[in-house]
Amino acid sequence: MHFKMEKANMVADNLHCLIQLVNDSYAKKSTIVENQDKLYRLRHLIEEFKFQILADELKRVNRFVWDEKVSYLLMGRIIDKINVIDEYIQSNYHDLFLFSPRVDIIKSVISTFNLDSNLSNA
Numbered sequence: 001m002h003f004k005m006e007k008a009n010m011v012a013d014n015l016h017c018l019i020q021l022v023n024d025s026y027a028k029k030s031t032i033v034e035n036q037d038k039l040y041r042l043r044h045l046i047e048e049f050k051f052q053i054l055a056d057e058l059k060r061v062n063r064f065v066w067d068e069k070v071s072y073l074l075m076g077r078i079i080d081k082i083n084v085i086d087e088y089i090q091s092n093y094h095d096l097f098l099f100s101p102r103v104d105i106i107k108s109v110i111s112t113f114n115l116d117s118n119l120s121n122a
Contacts, residue, residue: 002065002066004066004068004071004113005062005065005066005071007109007112007113008058008061008062008066008071008075009058009059009062010109011055011058011075011078011106011109011110012055012056012058012059012062013055013059014102014105014106014109015051015054015055015058015078015106016052016055017102018046018051018099018102018103018106019046019051019052019055021098021099021102022039022042022043022046022099023043025039025098026039026040026043030098032098033095033096033098034094034095035092035095038092038095038096039095039096041088042085042088042089042096042099045084045085045088046085049081049084049085051078051081054074054077054078054081057074058071058074058075058078061074072113075110075113078106078110079107079110082103082106082107082110083107085103086100086103086104086107089103
């Protein structure tokens with residue numbers, strides 16, 4: 001399999017995990033998150049940015065073959081939105097520290113794609 005295809009699938013899987021973690025924490029009223037309003041806002045940011053759709057589409061596009069153009073476009077959208085999520089988590093770190101590692105993993109994998117040069121070529 002193509003190495004970049006695997007990394008794209010890894011991004012999609014980690015987005016799914018982030019969505020699931022936020023939804024489970026909200027549904028179970030996690031005691032780790034002291035201020036549930038912050039978690040509620042994070043959950044709605046994830047829904048507003050349509051991370052589920054982006055992750056599903058990235059997974060679908062790279063299921064069998066590496067589609068460079070579409071993958072880079074989806075990654076560009078994801079990184080723009082994940083930066084907003086990361087900024088929100090960092091500004092409310094006391095309450096949302098639990099989600100920071102998952103966001104860092106997503107950003108780390110996306111950074112290996114060298115998106116700036118690839119987006120200008122697409």
